[in-house]
Amino acid sequence: xxxxxxxxxxxxxxxxxxxxxxxxxxxxxxxxxxxxxxxxxxxxxxxxxxxxxxxxxxxxxxxxxxxxxxxxxxxxxxxxxxxxxxxxxxxxxxxxxxxxxxxxxxxxxxxxxxxxxxxxxxxxxxxxxxxxxxxxxxxxxxxxxxxxxxxxxxxxxxxxxxxxxxxxxxxxxxxxxxxxxxxxxxxxxxxxxxxxxxxxxxxxxxxxxxxxxxxxxxxxxxxxxxxxxxxxxxxxxxxxxxxxxxxxxxxxxxxxxxxxxxxxxxxxxxxxxxxxxxxxxxxxxxxxxxxxxxxxxxxxxxxxxxxxxxxxxxxxxxxxxxxxxxxxxxxxxxxxxxxxxxxxxxxxxxxxxxxxxxxxxxxxxxxxxxxxxxxxxxxxxxxxxxxxxxxxxxxxxxxxxxxxxxxxxxxxxxxxxxxxxxxxxxxxxxxxxxxxxxxxxxxxxxxxxxxxxxxxxxxxxxxxxxxxxxxxxxxxxxxxxxxxxxxxxxxxxxxxxxxxxxxxxxxxxxxxxxxxxxxxxxxxxxxxxxxxxxxxxxxxxxxxxxxxxxxxxxxxxxxxxxxxxxxxxxxxxxxxxxxxxxxxxxxxxxxxxxxxxxxxxxxxxxxxxxxxxxxxxxxxxxxxxxxxxxxxxxxxxxxxxxxxxxxxxxxxxxxxxxxxxxxxxxxxxxxxxxxxxxxxxx
Numbered sequence: 097x098x099x100x101x102x103x104x105x106x107x108x109x110x111x112x113x114x115x116x117x118x119x120x121x122x123x124x125x126x127x128x129x130x131x132x133x134x135x136x137x138x139x140x141x142x143x144x145x146x147x148x149x150x151x152x153x154x155x156x157x158x159x160x161x162x163x164x165x166x167x168x169x170x171x172x173x174x175x176x177x178x179x180x181x182x183x184x185x186x187x188x189x190x191x192x193x194x195x196x197x198x199x200x201x202x203x204x205x206x207x208x209x210x211x212x213x214x215x216x217x218x219x220x221x222x223x224x225x226x227x228x229x230x231x232x233x234x235x236x237x238x239x240x241x242x243x244x245x246x247x248x249x250x251x252x253x254x255x256x257x258x259x260x261x262x263x264x265x266x267x268x269x270x271x272x273x274x275x276x277x278x279x280x281x282x283x284x285x286x287x288x289x290x291x292x293x294x295x296x297x298x299x300x301x302x303x304x305x306x307x308x309x310x311x312x313x314x315x316x317x318x319x320x321x322x323x324x325x326x327x328x329x330x331x332x333x334x335x336x337x338x339x340x341x342x343x344x345x346x347x348x349x350x351x352x353x354x355x356x357x358x359x360x361x362x363x364x365x366x367x368x369x370x371x372x373x374x375x376x377x378x379x380x381x382x383x384x385x386x387x388x389x390x391x392x393x394x395x396x397x398x399x400x401x402x403x404x405x406x407x408x409x410x411x412x413x414x415x416x417x418x419x420x421x422x423x424x425x426x427x428x429x430x431x432x433x434x435x436x437x438x439x440x441x442x443x444x445x446x447x448x449x450x451x452x453x454x455x456x457x458x459x460x461x462x463x464x465x466x467x468x469x470x471x472x473x474x475x476x477x478x479x480x481x482x483x484x485x486x487x488x489x490x491x492x493x494x495x496x497x498x499x500x501x502x503x504x505x506x507x508x509x510x511x512x513x514x515x516x517x518x519x520x521x522x523x524x525x526x527x528x529x530x531x532x533x534x535x536x537x538x539x540x541x542x543x544x545x546x547x548x549x550x551x552x553x554x555x556x557x558x559x560x561x562x563x564x565x566x567x568x569x570x571x572x573x574x575x576x577x578x579x580x581x582x583x584x585x586x587x588x589x590x591x592x593x594x595x596x597x598x599x600x601x602x603x604x605x606x607x608x609x610x611x612x613x614x615x616x617x618x619x620x621x622x623x624x625x626x627x628x629x630x631x632x633x634x635x636x637x638x639x640x641x642x643x644x645x646x647x648x649x650x651x652x653x654x655x656x657x658x659x660x661x662x663x664x665x666x667x668x669x670x671x672x673x674x675x676x677x678x679x680x681x682x683x684x685x686x687x688x689x690x691x692x693x694x695x696x697x698x699x700x701x702x703x704x705x706x707x708x709x710x711x712x713x714x715x716x717x718x719x720x721x722x723x724x725x726x727x728x729x730x731x732x733x734x735x736x737x738x739x740x741x742x743x744x745x746x747x748x749x750x751x752x753x754x755x756x757x758x759x760x761x762x763x764x765x766x767x768x769x770x771x772x773x774x775x776x777x778x
Contacts, residue, residue, distance in 0.1 A: 267426075
């Protein structure tokens with residue numbers, strides 16, 4: 097009874113974030129039109145405020161009307177007044193020298209050209225969808241193992257999930273045990289915007305070979321919502337925001353439950369998918385404190401507990417297995433602002449306790465994995481044409497497992513980056529990072545060059561390399577009858593180069609084209625030897641060539657906006673001259689958003705091309721199998737109650753066409769989902 101009462105009071109949905117998108121987002125720039133970190137954006141009418149991050153990004157969620165004023169301030173720069181005119185995305189330029197606030201700037205929608213991050217706007221429909229938000233990232237390949245209860249992770253440009261770093265509020269979410277991030281344990285309520293960079297190896301080191309996806313927790317409004325839907329889905333969520341002159345506090349509590357038992361067809365036979373239930377509860381809090389104009393203190397706590405059934409594959413089902421995973425994420429930052437830079441100290445902790453039980457096989461295991469990190473950043477502009485960034489990082493990783501045993505390792509890294517503005521239209525940014533540990537030393541480089549050309553817009557190119565260390569599972573899996581780890585593994589290595597063009601238009605429209613090529617070797621693959629024992633070896637080598645075309649066209653008509661992308665992949669395993677398994681030849685996404693005075697309508701279409709993998713025929717001879725292309729269409733409608741804009745109704749449908757969207761045929765997805773909900777902004 098007590099558990100049910102607590103569930104109703106504080107639980108919420110991992111498929112919904114805040115009540116709805118209200119507010120303004122964008123970038124703060126310096127007078128050199130580069131991202132300006134840690135400026136404060138304040139809405140005097142409500143007293144709400146938010147601090148921009150290290151890339152100058154911000155999202156202020158509060159009641160905003162056309163004609164409202166924002167105050168943008170930062171130590172070492174002139175305060176700026178910004179008069180809003182209704183646009184949802186802006187950028188603000190601050191001038192040096194602190195003088196009385198007297199400037200007024202009308203907002204614009206053009207994003208800065210110098211930022212290395214691609215922004216993904218999280219819609220109301222994304223927040224009620226299990227996977228829609230990640231499908232909005234160009235080049236992302238979402239890998240799922242069936243329904244909400246299945247493990248989900250992502251890779252970029254057809255690469256492995258171990259090669260893409262997921263970061264939440266500066267906390268590295270990668271598990272040192274398997275090198276992956278299970279996205280099903282990260283409720284979307286914890287973040288409201290996503291930023292992607294394909295070339296952040298010098299910032300994040302091991303595991304960022306293909307890029308980084310940043311999840312930004314901008315929540316700064318109070319809300320209450322509830323939802324229900326297909327497969328016995330139920331959820332309730334609540335959040336509270338408290339902002340004073342120097343302190344802002346946010347709290348979020350939540351949870352959801354879903355049964356997700358369904359029928360599916362495989363090889364012309366219909367089966368029942370059982371033991372696919374998921375129960376999740378979570379809590380998050382964030383504090384921002386400004387004791388002075390020069391000092392900022394920030395901390396955050398994110399906790400989630402997932403209790404799920406483990407249905408297993410079609411060939412080897414596990415009707416009674418279950419997994420309970422408790423994940424805790426903690427971070428704290430101290431920022432000291434300088435007239436032309438800043439110093440930042442950041443500490444973080446990621447820990448999870450996973451317990452797996454299968455009474456049918458008497459197979460129980462427990463894994464306690466943690467990682468602690470300390471980062472010291474120094475960012476300084478020495479001249480108008482020269483900016484320097486240096487960082488020192490210390491990291492420790494530990495595991496206590498009845499499978500792998502007890503192990504730990506300590507890592508350290510130093511990073512240096514220079515930004516040269518050679519001419520007003522030419523920028524060069526070389527980056528160098530050196531990582532070291534007890535048995536390894538890795539050097540990561542990245543060289544970025546961009547220039548502006550009349551009519552064509554921004555032209556950019558870069559080249560560099562990355563690496564990934566072996567995981568605890570790879571190194572220390574115990575010797576048994578069928579498998580053993582390999583303590584002599586080398587780091588995986590990757591080299592890349594890219595060329596791109598981007599054209600921004602005055603109304604906020606944008607077209608971007610990019611070609612990328614990656615050569616990866618020493619890939620760690622578990623392979624059976626002559627003794628039939630599986631061991632991880634550095635045997636694979638791949639070559640990936642990708643292109644992407646993305647666009648954004650806000651307000652093509654008065655109320656309609658369109659955005660989307662198309663990607664092409666040519667992926668070869670150089671060891672056998674075959675395409676990489678399960679990687680689609682093409683992917684695409686199209687989002688149509690129609691807004692009116694009291695609501696919005698979203699229609700999102702995701703396309704995945706043909707995929708290939710190796711299998712066996714009826715006589716157990718190896719054959720190549722083709723998975724058909726599919727199109728996944730989702731719809732969301734969100735309407736305010738007449739006379740009470742704080743109350744909003746939500747309706748979403750996922751996979752309207754009932755397409756087979758399974759990533760692995762052995763792990764089927766449930767198909768059509770219908771959800772309905774209500775939200776109140778407090």
